Amino acid sequence: MSYSSRQNDGPLDSLIRALAGLPGLGPRSARRIALHLLTNRQKAMAPLMQALEQTAAQVRICTACGNLDLSDPCRICTNPQRQQNTLCVVAGVADLWAIERTGAFKGRYHILGGILSALDGITPDMLTIRPLLERLAGVEEVILALAATVDGQATAHYLSDRLQDARPDLRITRLAHGVPVGGELDYLDEGTIMTALKSRSRV
């Protein structure tokens, strides 16, 4: 079973196919992982199956912000300690996790569900822009924490226009661009150095 690419005769092939479809994995790494699971049933396969089952059964999407949590609304949306007047717009849950790991943000989030992209055919109605515009009551600042890519910045520009139209008094901000902490100038691209130079500050 599973030796050839022609054959397809059983659960091991289905497993390899399911694994190979995951982001970052291909047929070769999927075969390696499937073999690892089969030869480590107690240590690797059983915990993975249990975690998958529990995750599938218990984790839900927050209808307010789009975050993944055990409760809906999520613990960030319901936390009274979090500022209600600041909303941080991110493309996906991975970005929310990245910001939460810093511990530097005390407001709430809004997950767009992607980035506008002409190439990938992602249009405004495919993102949670309307729900965002309906969440602005009591919000004073919206931080557009989107990628510093062409698509990310185009999305930020579009959102900024829509938000300003809906609430002219809103403070709309974006993450600073510049030299990453620990970054050596020699290894940075010209665009980053140029931006860092333009946004230079007094020491």
Added chain:
Amino acid sequence: MSYSSRQNDGPLDSLIRALAGLPGLGPRSARRIALHLLTNRQKAMAPLMQALEQTAAQVRICTACGNLDLSDPCRICTNPQRQQNTLCVVAGVADLWAIERTGAFKGRYHILGGILSALDGITPDMLTIRPLLERLAGVEEVILALAATVDGQATAHYLSDRLQDARPDLRITRLAHGVPVGGELDYLDEGTIMTALKSRSRV
């Protein structure tokens, strides 16, 4: 949940930890895969869970050769079309699959379960060498299809001695070394070129 490395509060963290322990994956790729699974429950999570369950329930290890299959003994061991007089010794199931994909081998296999390694502390009693010696009835040739690494060749040498002791009339062979098909000389190491030169054949 799962934002920080300090927190550990639920099934999503368990899932990320289970994924991060798989070969070739780390915390970052595990987070990415977990998010992909959660946002594609029907298309990615359900098929993976089903394949895992079926694999865990149905796939067993062949007590004759060590192969993974739905039946024990496996379909290669029980296939009357396969030559009973030729045994191909491989380190693991992945190598068996690699050879089966060529379609060039019509004998049966014996899976060692690893390679002798002083560094990793793998000793002869940790491999299926005794079962191999007990499978030699009716066998005329044993092909040692082991990696062309120092450990692989040391294992082949050790096995060759043990096999010859057990059955002096046995024909013991190994895979040819040389220039890989499609390989350019310029990119090959000296050891391979030297071996290919020594084992040169008439055109």
